[in-house]
Amino acid sequence: MHITALAGGVGGARFLRGLLGHLRRRPELSGARLSVIGNTGDDITLHGLRICPDLDTLLYTLGGGVHEAQGWGRAEETHAVAAELARLGAMPQWFTLGDKDVATHIYRSQLLAQGMPLSAVVERLAVRWGLPERGVTLLPMTDTPVETHVVVPGGDDEAAGAQERAIHFQEWWVRHQASLPARRFVVAGLDRAVPAPGVLEALRSADVVLLPPSNPVVSIGIILGVPGLRDALRGARAPVVGVSPLVAGRPVRGHADVCLSSIGVDVTSSAVAGLYSDFLDGWLVDEDDPMAATSTLRVVHRPLLLSSPPASADLAGAALDLALDLRAGRVTA
Amino acid sequence: MHITALAGGVGGARFLRGLLGHLRRRPELSGARLSVIGNTGDDITLHGLRICPDLDTLLYTLGGGVHEAQGWGRAEETHAVAAELARLGAMPQWFTLGDKDVATHIYRSQLLAQGMPLSAVVERLAVRWGLPERGVTLLPMTDTPVETHVVVPGGDDEAAGAQERAIHFQEWWVRHQASLPARRFVVAGLDRAVPAPGVLEALRSADVVLLPPSNPVVSIGIILGVPGLRDALRGARAPVVGVSPLVAGRPVRGHADVCLSSIGVDVTSSAVAGLYSDFLDGWLVDEDDPMAATSTLRVVHRPLLLSSPPASADLAGAALDLALDLRAGRVTA
Numbered sequence: 125m126h127i128t129a130l131a132g133g134v135g136g137a138r139f140l141r142g143l144l145g146h147l148r149r150r151p152e153l154s155g156a157r158l159s160v161i162g163n164t165g166d167d168i169t170l171h172g173l174r175i176c177p178d179l180d181t182l183l184y185t186l187g188g189g190v191h192e193a194q195g196w197g198r199a200e201e202t203h204a205v206a207a208e209l210a211r212l213g214a215m216p217q218w219f220t221l222g223d224k225d226v227a228t229h230i231y232r233s234q235l236l237a238q239g240m241p242l243s244a245v246v247e248r249l250a251v252r253w254g255l256p257e258r259g260v261t262l263l264p265m266t267d268t269p270v271e272t273h274v275v276v277p278g279g280d281d282e283a284a285g286a287q288e289r290a291i292h293f294q295e296w297w298v299r300h301q302a303s304l305p306a307r308r309f310v311v312a313g314l315d316r317a318v319p320a321p322g323v324l325e326a327l328r329s330a331d332v333v334l335l336p337p338s339n340p341v342v343s344i345g346i347i348l349g350v351p352g353l354r355d356a357l358r359g360a361r362a363p364v365v366g367v368s369p370l371v372a373g374r375p376v377r378g379h380a381d382v383c384l385s386s387i388g389v390d391v392t393s394s395a396v397a398g399l400y401s402d403f404l405d406g407w408l409v410d411e412d413d414p415m416a417a418t419s420t421l422r423v424v425h426r427p428l429l430l431s432s433p434p435a436s437a438d439l440a441g442a443a444l445d446l447a448l449d450l451r452a453g454r455v456t457a
Numbered sequence: 458m459h460i461t462a463l464a465g466g467v468g469g470a471r472f473l474r475g476l477l478g479h480l481r482r483r484p485e486l487s488g489a490r491l492s493v494i495g496n497t498g499d500d501i502t503l504h505g506l507r508i509c510p511d512l513d514t515l516l517y518t519l520g521g522g523v524h525e526a527q528g529w530g531r532a533e534e535t536h537a538v539a540a541e542l543a544r545l546g547a548m549p550q551w552f553t554l555g556d557k558d559v560a561t562h563i564y565r566s567q568l569l570a571q572g573m574p575l576s577a578v579v580e581r582l583a584v585r586w587g588l589p590e591r592g593v594t595l596l597p598m599t600d601t602p603v604e605t606h607v608v609v610p611g612g613d614d615e616a617a618g619a620q621e622r623a624i625h626f627q628e629w630w631v632r633h634q635a636s637l638p639a640r641r642f643v644v645a646g647l648d649r650a651v652p653a654p655g656v657l658e659a660l661r662s663a664d665v666v667l668l669p670p671s672n673p674v675v676s677i678g679i680i681l682g683v684p685g686l687r688d689a690l691r692g693a694r695a696p697v698v699g700v701s702p703l704v705a706g707r708p709v710r711g712h713a714d715v716c717l718s719s720i721g722v723d724v725t726s727s728a729v730a731g732l733y734s735d736f737l738d739g740w741l742v743d744e745d746d747p748m749a750a751t752s753t754l755r756v757v758h759r760p761l762l763l764s765s766p767p768a769s770a771d772l773a774g775a776a777l778d779l780a781l782d783l784r785a786g787r788v789t790a
Contacts, residue, residue, distance in 0.1 A: 171563050171564070171567050172563065172566055172567035172570050173563065202535060202537050202556070204535050204537065204556035204557060204560070205538060205556050205557075205559050205560045205563070206560075207560075208556070208557045208560030208561065209560045209563065209564060211560075211585060212560065212561070212564045212581075212582070212585050213581075213585070214560075214563075214564050214567075223535070223537035223538050223541070223556050224537060224538075224541045226538050226559065226563075227537070227538045227539075227540075227541030227542045227544075227545065227547075228541065228545070230504050230505065230506065230538070230542065230547075230559075230563075231504070231542060231545045231547050233505055234504050234505035234547075237505050248545075248546075249545070252544060252545050252546070
């Protein structure tokens with residue numbers, strides 16, 4: 125059994141950790157392999173170090189080293205480097221840099237500077253985190269540097285009213301907590317990005333494809349923008365099952381509502397499913413979600429809880445069951 | 458009063474901190490300025506970060522943040538980054554990287570990568586350490602990347618006997634504690650190095666030039682190898698007074714004896730003075746040192762102790778007094 129998932133940061137990582145927990149409960153699925161295609165659009169270079177927030181969150185969460193309450197960063201983290209950088213006046217200071225994090229960034233930056241592709245760097249980091257022995261392969265969506273920028277109002281001549289400026293996604297998300305109106309998202313490098321080695325194969329050879337409740341615009345949406353990736357998903361023999369990121373019209377976590385509004389999409393599970401309509405087969409929505417099935421989309425209502433590992437395992441199990449059910453139907457059809 | 462000093466790491470830094478302490482005791486010298494020309498030959502790039510051990514030791518010591526017992530590195534240092542780098546398998550692991558140190562290295566590396574010359578980076582770091590308000594200007598000897606390498610026996614075909622290999626000075630000094638026989642020192646980049654802005658001017662305009670008891674081969678010797686620097690020292694109007702790094706034929710600290718033997722120089726204060734004979738006017742040697750004055754060199758016997766700030770202040774004061782005495786003689790002559 126080969127499961128392939130697309131994933132952003134915290135929500136995706138928690139869902140997938142739940143999936144691993146669920147798989148451990150099901151002996152008949154022992155030996156299942158999980159390929160995770162991670163978003164790199166929120167990667168950023170700060171203080172000369174290349175930082176991959178979503179990939180790191182996936183590594184830390186699936187590897188058992190994440191800061192639980194936060195959902196990102198390392199457990200038992202210290203911040204001596206950041207404190208000294210602040211004392212030195214190094215800018216910016218709005219991005220949290222834990223010391224263990226910094227080591228990861230230094231290690232990755234050096235390997236990248238030596239010419240190693242990001243996917244090979246991630247493979248090394250995954251070994252440190254014990255992902256191979258958990259049956260997990262972590263793949264960046266692309267080795268091509270890609271950066272999501274957010275066009276917001278303002279600029280040097282804000283008073284004139286007509287100005288706008290583009291800031292890095294991380295600045296918008298972390299520094300401004302998505303409070304600046306996002307006029308549009310511009311993903312530098314995405315049009316010439318090439319899927320990382322193994323990405324298309326992971327989609328083509330999958331028995332099941334899962335979309336965790338990651339942000340449909342700035343996580344899943346970015347991954348789907350890598351040329352060739354969406355086509356591979358459309359052509360995949362596996363059923364594709366996703367989990368809505370919305371409960372009662374609000375994101376379970378993060379700022380999916382703001383992101384959806386920014387691109388003119390209704391903040392509903394139905395509208396999010398519409399973004400995936402060309403390949404989505406099954407869709408998990410919250411218990412009270414008004415969305416109903418369509419002729420091409422199976423819809424299942426479940427509590428969309430990622431609040432604890434067991435809750436995440438239940439949710440991931442429901443998604444997997446739906447996918448296996450669709451797959452069985454497809455095979456017998 | 459403008460004092461200019463050449464300096465390596467721990468010994469030079471302790472001596473110069475002593476000098477600052479001594480100056481505070483002498484109201485008639487209030488307003489004295491100190492220019493320090495620091496060795497950059499032991500600079501090294503590790504984990505993609507540019508590290509300047511001697512300049513950092515000078516910054517930390519003169520700025521009041523050094524680890525006292527060690528003589529280098531930061532007080533109250535932690536090592537979370539290094540521990541995580543080790544967990545990641547990043548090599549090498551023989552160089553101690555404190556977390557506060559790492560912040561300095563990250564900051565410096567980024568500024569250098571942006572095209573800022575090392576001298577400008579050092580100027581910024583010096584501000585963080587309050588050196589300007591202490592009347593201290595810290596100058597790297599050159600902005601040109603220079604690296605001291607040590608040719609040692611061995612290599613891929615060590616058994617054949619004829620092989621030798623060059624290792625970075627830091628690897629020889631820190632990892633091997635200068636225990637590998639040094640056949641010679643090769644200073645990559647030194648022949649095309651240009652004195653950093655302010656270096657020649659600091660020598661030309663000085664009222665007094667001091668040579669702390671830094672290593673005469675791999676610290677002072679490297680600085681003197683920067684093209685134009687030795688000529689400036691020879692032509693300086695100021696008297697040049699040095700402090701022997703040897704007590705009873707052994708270095709007070711470090712491996713000056715090994716370094717001197719490697720270049721075929723006797724391990725005596727007299728032989729070290731011989732290395733500086735074209736510009737040295739005064740020479741402080743230990744109380745029991747057999748060395749006597751010559752027709753061109755005043756020799757003063759003093760306890761060569763840097764064991765505490767007061768002892769360092771006494772020694773620096775003696776060096777300064779000798780220089781002032783020589784200067785008065787020169788002025789009246």
